[in-house]
Amino acid sequence: MKKVVITGSNGLLGQKLVKLFLGKPDYEIHALSRGLNRLDDQKGYKYYDIDLLDNDKLITLLTQVLPDVIIHTAAMTNVDACELQQEECDRMNIEVVANILAYCDKKDTYLLHLSTDFIFDGEKGTIYKEEDLANPVNYYGLSKWKSELMIQESNVPHAILRTILVYGLVDGNDRSNIVLWVKNSLEANKEIRVVTDQLRMPTYAEDLAEACWLAVESRANGVFNVSSNELMSIYEIALAVADAFALDKKLIHPVATSALSLPAKRPFSTGFDLNKSIDEINLPSHSFTDRLQVFKNQLNSLEA
Numbered sequence: 001m002k003k004v005v006i007t008g009s010n011g012l013l014g015q016k017l018v019k020l021f022l023g024k025p026d027y028e029i030h031a032l033s034r035g036l037n038r039l040d041d042q043k044g045y046k047y048y049d050i051d052l053l054d055n056d057k058l059i060t061l062l063t064q065v066l067p068d069v070i071i072h073t074a075a076m077t078n079v080d081a082c083e084l085q086q087e088e089c090d091r092m093n094i095e096v097v098a099n100i101l102a103y104c105d106k107k108d109t110y111l112l113h114l115s116t117d118f119i120f121d122g123e124k125g126t127i128y129k130e131e132d133l134a135n136p137v138n139y140y141g142l143s144k145w146k147s148e149l150m151i152q153e154s155n156v157p158h159a160i161l162r163t164i165l166v167y168g169l170v171d172g173n174d175r176s177n178i179v180l181w182v183k184n185s186l187e188a189n190k191e192i193r194v195v196t197d198q199l200r201m202p203t204y205a206e207d208l209a210e211a212c213w214l215a216v217e218s219r220a221n222g223v224f225n226v227s228s229n230e231l232m233s234i235y236e237i238a239l240a241v242a243d244a245f246a247l248d249k250k251l252i253h254p255v256a257t258s259a260l261s262l263p264a265k266r267p268f269s270t271g272f273d274l275n276k277s278i279d280e281i282n283l284p285s286h287s288f289t290d291r292l293q294v295f296k297n298q299l300n301s302l303e304a
């Protein structure tokens with residue numbers, strides 16, 4: 001049995017990872033998050049309520065478990081909160097990573113870290129390859145880039161999976177994402193303003209979890225892009241959601257990002273070139289529109 005520690009197991013990706021690893025018989029799962037376990041399914045793995053900012057507790061736990069693999073999904077992920085609370089962002093997105101990295105270095109533990117398209121400024125004019133130059137335009141992106149650099153410059157066996165605008169269903173959590181926000185708003189007959197000047201390749205959370213699994217299984221080394229394969233404006237994404245769920249598109253109003261007066265700047269266009277991940281970790285290539293149908297079927301089966 002291999003032991004995997006999954007941090008952030010109450011989060012969108014963390015939950016999908018616990019579910020996915022539960023289906024893999026050769027893994028013993030240790031799920032870490034703060035507070036109560038919010039997953040519906042609480043059997044077949046160990047859950048630890050732990051604040052990762054408490055490093056003594058974290059290292060004691062890791063030393064007891066002695067994992068073969070750590071998948072570090074936990075992060076301060078609210079981009080505007082990171083801009084407004086920069087010290088808190090540094091502690092969670094940089095210091096905690098440094099602590100986990102130091103543990104991995106000492107024990108030669110494989111580390112899978114999650115990063116973001118927001119390390120780029122979005123001004124390249126075309127999609128990004130893994131080796132393109134980072135130039136974050138907000139504090140969240142900067143914190144994730146700094147954590148990447150620490151890992152890349154270390155001797156720890158690792159993979160860093162960068163991803164974009166993740167969506168999916170979360171147990172016991174009202175944290176929304178682009179698809180659920182559009183769907184729920186339109187179902188409630190609510191008008192929404194959606195930006196036309198941010199281009200993304202949205203990622204289905206189940207696909208990201210599978211990519212993590214593929215990277216762990218192949219002990220992939222280096223940086224890998226993980227997303228869907230269609231570059232769309234967030235406005236186009238919203239229209240596709242309305243189409244998929246047969247909702248009223250007239251409720252969706254196109255706006256420029258500047259009209260929203262958000263605390264953190266957003267990069268303009270951040271699609272990924274997926275060739276390296278397809279070649280090296282066998283990442284399946286999916287379009288957003290196709291995965292939206294899969295997500296719709298998932299929601300329908302839960303309602304049935």
Ligand SMILES: NC(=O)c1ccc[n+]([C@@H]2O[C@H](COP(=O)([O-])OP(=O)(O)OC[C@H]3O[C@@H](n4cnc5c(N)ncnc54)[C@H](OP(=O)(O)O)[C@@H]3O)[C@@H](O)[C@H]2O)c1
Nearest residue numbers: 008010011012013034051052074075077114116163165166
């Ligand atoms: N979601 C996206 O669109 C996106 C895009 C690009 C990259 N990423 C990266 O992908 C990774 C996973 O994202 P996600 O969407 O799954 O994030 P998420 O849903 O926000 O989950 C993060 C989890 O980390 C937990 N956490 C935060 N601070 C903690 C602490 N001090 N101690 C213990 N747990 C703590 C959170 O706990 P609470 O639930 O209690 O808050 C949450 O459950 C992150 O590294 C993120 O930067 C995400």
